[in-house]
Amino acid sequence: MLTPAQVNLIQISFEEALSARDDLVTDFYKTLFEKAPSVRGMFSEDMSGQSKKLASMLQLAVRNLNDPAALVGPLHTLGAKHVAYGTQPAHYSVVGEALVESLKNAVGPTWTAEHSEAWNKALSFVSQTMLAGATKATSVEAV
Template identity: 45%
Template sequence: MTPDQVRLVQDSYAKVRPIAGTAADLFYGRLFEIAPEVRPLFPDDMAEQKKKLMAMLGLAVAHLGHPETVAPAIQELGRKHVAYGTQAAHYAPVGAALLWTLEQGLGPDFTPEVREAWTETYALVAGLMTGAAAETA
């Protein structure tokens, strides 16, 4: 990722952070709409899961300029997701739900450049997770 892309992601995430609860609601609502097959992988009470999502997203965004500092935590998350039943095919709808959520939350600030920067960010995170998951399986 370029330094400009890192800045775009970090700046746009700063706008999402104040509405983290709403963003998490939007994300999971959209994910379960476009990939209902993943719903059984999650608990009935999603409150804690939503907090974990926003915390991990915040961690990844904060360290985006130096991903090697957070890569071990992201890889461990990928390994843990194997035990939850996550499959490689699940990562595409998660990415789509994330981009949709950002578009809803940022409105006109979700420019094509911001979309591309977030797409790169998700590709990096998903790549680390799926790579580690593949080593576990």
């Protein structure tokens, strides 16, 4: 999956982004809704609860990048929950793009192509794992 150097780069840049922007998650949702206005209706008007959930999941994922197996269960569960919200497979890529853009904006001029590569690789794992959970949940519902 990720090299130790990529894990380190993600963990450091995540901390930098959080310290630079206390509204990182708010910026992410603003960027997401600009890129994909059709998903806005999937969220409540009050985003505070959702923002806390996303921040918590991001922290869990970043903290456990050295042990991706520890993320599979929580990400499967999250993917299954997103089926009920109407999340489509195409939404995962735009979410990744919005998150990388928000992180890049927060980190600023020290952001490099290596940051983007590492984050995109990690988010690809997250997306694929969530989609596997969504597929599993959908196939169980169909039975």
